[in-house]
Amino acid sequence: MMEKLAVGTVQSFPELKPPGVRMTYCTRQGTAPADLTDTFECEFDKTDKPHHLVR
Numbered sequence: 933m934m935e936k937l938a939v940g941t942v943q944s945f946p947e948l949k950p951p952g953v954r955m956t957y958c959t960r961q962g963t964a965p966a967d968l969t970d971t972f973e974c975e976f977d978k979t980d981k982p983h984h985l986v987r
Contacts, residue, residue, distance in 0.1 A: 936961055940968030946979045950986060 940956035952975045956968040975987040 938963050938968065940965040950975045950977060951979045951983075952976065 938958045938961060940958070941954075942956075943954045945952045945954070952973060954971060954973045956965075956971050958968045958970060973987075974985060976983040977986050978984070
């Protein structure tokens with residue numbers, strides 16, 4: 933587990949079915965946003981809060 937996570941570009945896709953988010957990140961602190969190459973994608977069951985993570 934990491935105590936800190938550097939977050940870069942966050943793209944939100946609430947109009948998709950299911951809604952989702954794509955985010956770049958890095959576990960190395962001090963990394964420039966342009967150098968963040970690791971990506972994860974999440975899907976949610978709905979656009980309204982609370983957003984229940986599906987994938």
